[in-house]
Amino acid sequence: MYLHLGQDVVVHTGEILGIFDLDTASLSRHTRDYLARAEKGGRVVNVSQELPKSFIVTPQRVYISQISAATLYRRSGLAPEA
Numbered sequence: 845m846y847l848h849l850g851q852d853v854v855v856h857t858g859e860i861l862g863i864f865d866l867d868t869a870s871l872s873r874h875t876r877d878y879l880a881r882a883e884k885g886g887r888v889v890n891v892s893q894e895l896p897k898s899f900i901v902t903p904q905r906v907y908i909s910q911i912s913a914a915t916l917y918r919r920s921g922l923a924p925e926a
Contacts, residue, residue, distance in 0.1 A: 847920045849900060849909045851891040857920050859902045865913040866896050882906045 846854045869875045879899070882888050890896070892910035900907040900916065909916065917923050 853891040861901045
């Protein structure tokens with residue numbers, strides 16, 4: 845299954861290591877350091893033309909998306925069924 849992240853970007857759900865809310869996750873210094881290192885390494889792909897709400901980690905890249913983490917998680921099929 846593939847997950848649409850925005851701006852014609854899709855990733856295979858099998859590649860997703862994590863889907864994170866940008867506001868809450870970036871409160872941690874470790875997360876900010878990780879994102880800064882990923883950006884310096886050229887691994888960050890911004891697929892958001894609006895205010896970014898989430899970031900998605902794969903082995904090769906970190907995607908910044910305007911779609912909320914909760915919505916992406918629900919759409920991914922990774923969430924357990926209620």
